[in-house]
Amino acid sequence: MRRDAAGGPGPRPRAIRRILRICLLLAAAPASAQAPVQESACEDVQPGPPAHAAEAACSFLLDNDIPAGPAERARILVNRGVARTLTGAIDGAGADFDAAVALDPANLHARSNRAAMAVGRGDHEAALADLDAVIAANPDFPLAQLSRARVRRALGDRDGARSDLDAAIEAAPMLFEHYALRGDLRREEADVGGAMADYEAALRRQPVNAYVRTNRAVLLFHIGARRQAAEEIERALDEAPPGDPWPLAASAGLALLAGDIGRAEAELAAALERAPRDAMALHLRAILRARLGDGQGSRADAAAARAGQPDIAQAAEIVFGLGPP
Numbered sequence: 409m410r411r412d413a414a415g416g417p418g419p420r421p422r423a424i425r426r427i428l429r430i431c432l433l434l435a436a437a438p439a440s441a442q443a444p445v446q447e448s449a450c451e452d453v454q455p456g457p458p459a460h461a462a463e464a465a466c467s468f469l470l471d472n473d474i475p476a477g478p479a480e481r482a483r484i485l486v487n488r489g490v491a492r493t494l495t496g497a498i499d500g501a502g503a504d505f506d507a508a509v510a511l512d513p514a515n516l517h518a519r520s521n522r523a524a525m526a527v528g529r530g531d532h533e534a535a536l537a538d539l540d541a542v543i544a545a546n547p548d549f550p551l552a553q554l555s556r557a558r559v560r561r562a563l564g565d566r567d568g569a570r571s572d573l574d575a576a577i578e579a580a581p582m583l584f585e586h587y588a589l590r591g592d593l594r595r596e597e598a599d600v601g602g603a604m605a606d607y608e609a610a611l612r613r614q615p616v617n618a619y620v621r622t623n624r625a626v627l628l629f630h631i632g633a634r635r636q637a638a639e640e641i642e643r644a645l646d647e648a649p650p651g652d653p654w655p656l657a658a659s660a661g662l663a664l665l666a667g668d669i670g671r672a673e674a675e676l677a678a679a680l681e682r683a684p685r686d687a688m689a690l691h692l693r694a695i696l697r698a699r700l701g702d703g704q705g706s707r708a709d710a711a712a713a714r715a716g717q718p719d720i721a722q723a724a725e726i727v728f729g730l731g732p733p
Contacts, residue, residue: 459494482512550580584613618648687717
């Protein structure tokens with residue numbers, strides 16, 4: 409057996425020539441002959457290198473007009489759009505979803521993904537229009553109902569958001585996200601018992617969830633159960649993914665409420681190390697710096713926070729009861 413320079417088995421020259429010959433034949437083959445291979449790759453949309461391969465394969469199919477009908481072409485555009493979101497080509501992804509909807513307005517995946525893109529750029533009205541169309545075509549679509557609930561909440565339509573969540577929970581009671589968001593709505597409405605019940609329902613369905621634990625900790629703090637709040641926030645900090653700044657920012661917010669400036673400062677430094685542009689962490693640091701007499705730093709942080717999330721001051725007041733810096 410041949411061995412490579414490291415002493416391991418090396419490929420045989422005849423095998424190399426066979427592989428090269430297959431590659432050359434595939435490259436020289438008509439597009440129609442390559443279609444099955446490219447279609448398979450286009451369907452394999454996963455993070456990492458497969459996403460780049462999927463984008464290239466979908467582009468090959470589209471450039472060669474292999475999907476004949478508008479519905480099939482729209483499906484390929486959606487696949488390429490999803491691949492592009494995974495590779496960071498956001499503008500290209502948005503163009504693909506727009507083109508897919510134009511070709512096939514009934515393509516629910518195109519509309520759902522386009523709605524997500526609209527939310528990402530803060531255009532909640534556009535997102536709502538697409539989600540309305542998705543749910544009108546498929547009323548029992550709990551993930552779309554969850555997305556529309558989030559959009560309606562952002563637009564101030566709390567009753568609409570609650571209606572979507574109630575319907576989604578009835579259709580898919582096993583999903584934790586619906587309970588978590590309904591718990592947030594109830595907490596903001598001072599429905600302590602309802603919020604606690606929803607958070608507990610969410611945690612029964614997904615016991616390791618730093619987001620829900622953090623929000624439950626905030627609720628516990630506001631009802632005076634500070635020891636339980638501290639225990640819950642510590643558990644959330646332990647469970648949080650490495651890049652998640654929310655438990656740290658929330659811990660800082662609670663520290664500000666308790667007058668623990670040292671802890672607030674340390675938690676915000678850690679949160680902004682994880683996510684330097686996190687709007688909540690920047691806004692809370694603006695409040696902290698104002699309390700410490702650093703007016704210039706406070707104004708800079710407040711401006712950066714608003715640039716990332718225009719309604720961040722209102723959000724901080726709703727969540728923590730903290731006024732502007």
